[in-house]
Amino acid sequence: MLSSVAAGLLFATAGLSGCTQQYANYPEIPSARGLKQDPNTPAAESAMVTALQFVANRYPPGTLRLDAKNAREAGEMITSTAMVVNLPVGQRQSYYRRIARKVGPNAVPMTADVDPSLPVYHVTRVWLRFSEGWVDVMRPMPELPAGPDGKPVYQTVTLKMSGGFGPWRVLHARAWPPGIDPMPEPYLLPDEERINQYDFSTKGKGDYREQFREWESNAKAPAEPPAQEQ
Numbered sequence: 001m002l003s004s005v006a007a008g009l010l011f012a013t014a015g016l017s018g019c020t021q022q023y024a025n026y027p028e029i030p031s032a033r034g035l036k037q038d039p040n041t042p043a044a045e046s047a048m049v050t051a052l053q054f055v056a057n058r059y060p061p062g063t064l065r066l067d068a069k070n071a072r073e074a075g076e077m078i079t080s081t082a083m084v085v086n087l088p089v090g091q092r093q094s095y096y097r098r099i100a101r102k103v104g105p106n107a108v109p110m111t112a113d114v115d116p117s118l119p120v121y122h123v124t125r126v127w128l129r130f131s132e133g134w135v136d137v138m139r140p141m142p143e144l145p146a147g148p149d150g151k152p153v154y155q156t157v158t159l160k161m162s163g164g165f166g167p168w169r170v171l172h173a174r175a176w177p178p179g180i181d182p183m184p185e186p187y188l189l190p191d192e193e194r195i196n197q198y199d200f201s202t203k204g205k206g207d208y209r210e211q212f213r214e215w216e217s218n219a220k221a222p223a224e225p226p227a228q229e230q
Contacts, residue, residue, distance in 0.1 A: 024128040026088045028202075038198040039088045040095050044126050047168040049102045051135035051159045052085060052121055053077040054170045056103070059157065061119050061142045079104040084120040086110045086186055090198030093190040109189040122184050124156070131164035141178055156181045 024044045028037045039048075056079040085100050085107055100107045108114060125136035137159065140152035147153050156176045161168050190197055199205040 024126055026126040039090060039126055040092045040198060043128055043163070043168070045095055045099055047126060047128060047133050047135050047161055047163065048087065048123050049099055050077065050161065050168045050170060051137050052099075052103045052107075052123065053079050054159060054173065055121065055137045055139050055157050056081045056083060056107075058173070059139050059155075059175070061140065078102075080106060082106040082118055084108055084110055084114050084118045086120055086122040086184065088123055088126060089187045090201040091187065091190075092195075092197040093193045096189050110186050111189050119152070120186075122154075124181070124184055125158075128163075131162060133161035133163060133168060135159045135161060138181065138184070144178060147179070153178045154181070154183060155179075 024039060024041055025037045026039045026044070054077070057077065061081065081104060083104070083106065085103060087096055087099060087110070091099075096109045100109045108118070110120070119140045119142070121140075122138040123135065124138055125134065127134045135158075136156050138154045138156050141155050142152065144153045155178045158174045158176065160171045160173075162171050163169065187201075190201075194200050196205060
């Protein structure tokens with residue numbers, strides 16, 4: 001009896017700890033103090049990959065998977081669309097590279113020397129609430145004439161998602177009227193891997209490694225001899 005109760009408590013604790021990993025806000029919500037705002041989590045990564053694949057596979061300039069040979073291939077989310085992904089500010093280098101690679105073989109992170117002819121897909125919101133999620137992806141609309149500035153008109157697609165303990169999947173999508181949302185600034189792939197990249201990018205905090213080196217240097221410095229009594 002006791003072993004069954006202990007097992008039940010262990011399962012419940014594991015379940016609660018798993019659920020708490022599914023909370024994420026990007027952009028930050030000021031009232032959500034004490035809750036994770038950093039997009040560098042496995043859950044946020046999974047949701048962004050799925051959202052980008054969904055939009056690229058179902059809206060131009062991507063193409064629908066109408067030539068699938070079987071049901072398994074039809075359900076494959078990886079997109080072959082050549083594209084640039086512009087991820088949330090503060091995304092770590094490792095996450096940035098991995099997300100682009102998972103989206104598809106022809107997807108690349110946003111960099112200063114990226115091919116300007118490639119379409120750019122922007123992730124502008126990632127809200128995860130345990131088993132529910134909402135991700136906004138802005139996609140270029142080649143089916144419309146260019147805007148007054150000569151650049152593509154963009155449309156925001158909001159994806160309602162379900163996930164949590166399993167992979168995130170899209171329940172439904174809502175495409176908003178073109179051009180109503182401001183274009184985000186390009187967030188370039190970081191030049192190096194930083195554990196605290198989000199704080200480094202959004203709050204101007206120094207690199208943890210530099211802070212640790214400074215602390216380590218001070219810790220190893222020889223102690224000053226005690227002052228002699230006069």
